[in-house]
Amino acid sequence: MKKTAALSVALTALTLTLTAHADVDVKLGSKERVTRLFAYPNNCNVICFRDWTLEQTVEHYLKQSVQRDGYSSAQVRVVNDNDQLHATITGVPDGYDKPLTSLLDAGDLAYSGARKLNADGKFAYNWYLFLPLGMALENRKSVELLHFPPDYSLTQAQDYLRSATSDRWAALLTDNGIPADQTPAFQTIIDIAPIAAPSNAGKDLEGVYGYFNDYQTTMVKQVSQSSTGTSLPMVAFGAPVRSWIKEQYKVEVPVLGLATISPAAGQNVSVIGSNHPSYIWYAADKSNYGGDQTKADEAGLKVMGQDLSAACWQAGMGQKPESDGAALLKKCTTQWQVTDKVQTCKLFYTSVRKLTPDQAAAKCRTGSVGRQLDQLRKPLPQMTRQPAA
Template sequence: MHKKSGLTVILASLLIGCATQPGGLQGESVDLGDSQRVSRLFAYPNNCNVICYRDWTLEQTVEHYLRQSLDRDGYPQASVNVVRHGERILADFKGAPDGYGKPLQQLLDAGDLAYKGASQLNSDGKWQYNWYFFLPLGMALENRKSVELLHFPPDYSLTQAQDYLRSNTTDRWASLLSYNGVPVQQTPAYQTIVDIAPIAAPASAGSTLEGVYSYFNTYQQRMVGELTAGKGDGTLPMVAFGSPVRNWIKQQYGVTLPVLGLGQITSAPGQQTSVLGANHPSYIWYAADPDNNQGSEAKANATGIKVMGQDLSAACWQAGMGQNPGNDPQQTLTSCTQKWQVTDKQQTCELFFITVRNLKPEDAKAQCKAG
């Protein structure tokens, strides 16, 4: 009886509000749910196969991802402490703005919908043994600049890195954003990801996962609507990467998006969002493979430079619209394509040879002049 009363006091205190911290920053306790809910939404335990790759407790796991969010929101001085009270898991924030727990709760509520879809997928015998349920944890929760719509996260982002933004895909796109004036430390704010399949899986799983989207429709639509909502200065821009994702946009919103195609979707009632079609960030390695260009290295380089120009233009649009959501989307795109595919085509060429062919800058410059 005494234990139950203590829990009642703890939960009641959550409803009272936030305690003010020095300097106008806030302290806030967020009830994340019971341990069963938190375990499934935070992909716990951590890659355990007899031996755990990271032998963390549930509380340590949750703290890890929430710490990532604080850093990516620009609050490195803030802290979070995750504690267990009975069956409830609480996250105590200090030094974060008042209301910081609201977008976290929105993510977890959407995660419940995703888990329901994944459970149904398993009941229907379509779940595979090497898939992992994985929500986009550790993203910027409050100070987002843009949204990236992708297919599914690679398995190693969960099993090895436990960092949703640690992948070859996201690393490459972060570099493209930096070439377009986004400081490296700020690129995570532009890379708030929604994967239409919240399943960490091997790279080879792409075609199989294309058949499971319908299980996650309510999750997908809620995430797109909530993440693209701005702070009163217009909705955030979104980039749709790869043909499966662009096809999904067509199916869900009736908007056709070729590469560098621009469209508007109704992401929530009364909420219009600008969306740009783009190549998958990893597509360039396929496009620039001589085996996919009649065995010709010259043709492969030409194809790769073309894709590089498209990718730099898309990242340029994302950076420009993210920095100022009030910009005209079409004018921004026109300016970006002019820059990377006409005015600075030499630099586009050099960046291709440096980042894809791994040449030294001086060798890349010579290659582009010769070409």
Template sequence: MHKRSGVAIILASLLFGCASQPSGQQGERLDLGDSARVSRLFAYPNNCSVICYRDWTLEQTVQHYLEQSLARDGYADARVTIHRQGERLYADFAGTPKGYGQPLKQLLDAGDLAYDGANQLNRDGKWQYDWYFFLPLGMALDNRKSVELLHFPPDYSLTQAQDYLRSSTTDRWAALLVSNGVPATQTPAYQTIVDIAPIAAPANAGSALQGVYGYFNDYQQRMVRELSAGKGGASLPMVAFGSPVRDWVKQQYGVQLAVLGLGRIEAAPGQQVSVLGANHPSYIWYAADPANNQGSQAKADATGIRVMGQDLSAACWQADMGRQPAGDPQQTLASCTQKWQVTDQLQTCELFYVSVRKLKPGDAEAKCQAS
């Protein structure tokens, strides 16, 4: 009798100890859904065409993206493991703050809306054979600094890299953030992306995607509302890249944005978000092409330097507002524009020749000083 009572006491104390541990320290479990849902939302299999580029299981695929999120949130010692129980999959987090799984749950719930839109797009005969449904997986979930509104992810980010932030677009913008004082290891926290079309497609598919955005309105608005909500009460700053995205902002929120035009949208009742219009990060290669400047190399260089100044100014605003979301957005923009287009014109010129024309730093400096 006493022996059984002692065992019961020990078991009870163990259960109480587990229950009283802070969530994320002892562990936090998130129900991801059944395998069919998880396969849809994690674009599984990511890169298979008879022979798989990476022959991963569904569990390995999910773990890959969630480990990216942990790293980008700065939780180097945290861990996640994926378990299957029957048809359901669970993510078990350890070493994360309490409630860490909530932003992931929000993303997946929004993803259900996006999947419904993609299905309807297909039923209407508008889906194309080389498109892939792709949510912004692997982003920072807990320590976001700013939000980036973009058009669509390139297909190779899914099929080759399996990394939403691996593209020429995101790489270039990360470099501009670094030029504005953001440590390279922290740029992912600033690059929390909402694509208005959650479709991985060939990089030249922009025109083909016109007319699909309305299928994703519920998803888009929910993502903007949830991702722009900051921790301390101040909303996170947002950058709208490229004319299709700026046009979408005008259509959805009634705010017209030029390049380096500043506006405010109401993401939810009482939730005002500062939004800056910007060039698409890849636009500079089009703008600085001599073929688009009457065949003149000099005109192409001048255009490229002007666009570089705009891009550096936008990245400066994003970096400064990301560090201090309660700051004055208009004053920040004025300061950033003054810096890169007036005070530091020489550095703007040099960065253009190094990053776009691929000159060595010394050659770029000499060329800018001579002009």
């Protein structure tokens, strides 16, 4: 009897193991299709920065995805069979191919939009079509809606999450209790312009969003829903993105404002408005205030408090999507703008002003900074020059 029970347990465990770790085969499409969807070659100017084949390039991004989904032992192999590429992924759950196939199908829509943009003479010579490759495909916690990826994420890092923008926000998530190795699950990115461009190209990209409408709405519909059907919280970063949300879904999402959008019938997604992660460096630049360092610090502290509050909401909703978003936001703003405002101050001076922890602590004890801390919940100081949209 004991042997039978032990055998039953062993068979059950084996079944669960096989269910959890299957071999998944993904048909990627023709060599031509895969070449354009994976921006291949990622950086070749006579000499290739990384001298990879198309198959190696695809493997690189798929390995990033399986790692960020938490399948550390998964293996990826991409082969070309008569100019048709397919990937075999081992050590992932059955069905893991579905979100990848959906991403590539959405990529076809992005490619069509980019071709039309180029035909109309609006695609710049130093832009690259770049899909959000290497993101977590299955174990996502939240979605980040952004403007466009910086070109170096493609040409240098070949990692969609390697940017000053993503790095700073990951740090804010860790400040809100998310372990550093788990932040990629919270940072599944959709850019409204799937174009890798120089970091200062934001103004130039105005007017291109309409070319990617089918891609944008398809991605929001797909990515904002978990593999179990749960709607994931979304952060809308920066003025262009918040304006896009208003135009597309007819809702206002100011900084630290909440809204609900419906990407598909019966699908309700909670959205919070946020500053762009890189905005703080502009807001805290004293040249915007006639050289007044005090006003620049006041502005930086204000933005730091807002950003920590938004990241706090994202972390909380990502872990418990069923939470009351408004109650959580109130708790987060109270934490970072009232209760822990001295910690907010220290994080500003260490991460933005690059002071040591001791220097930051001393700075946050001074009378002038104490006054600045009281400004956390008030409007930003008036700038002498305004940022580009």
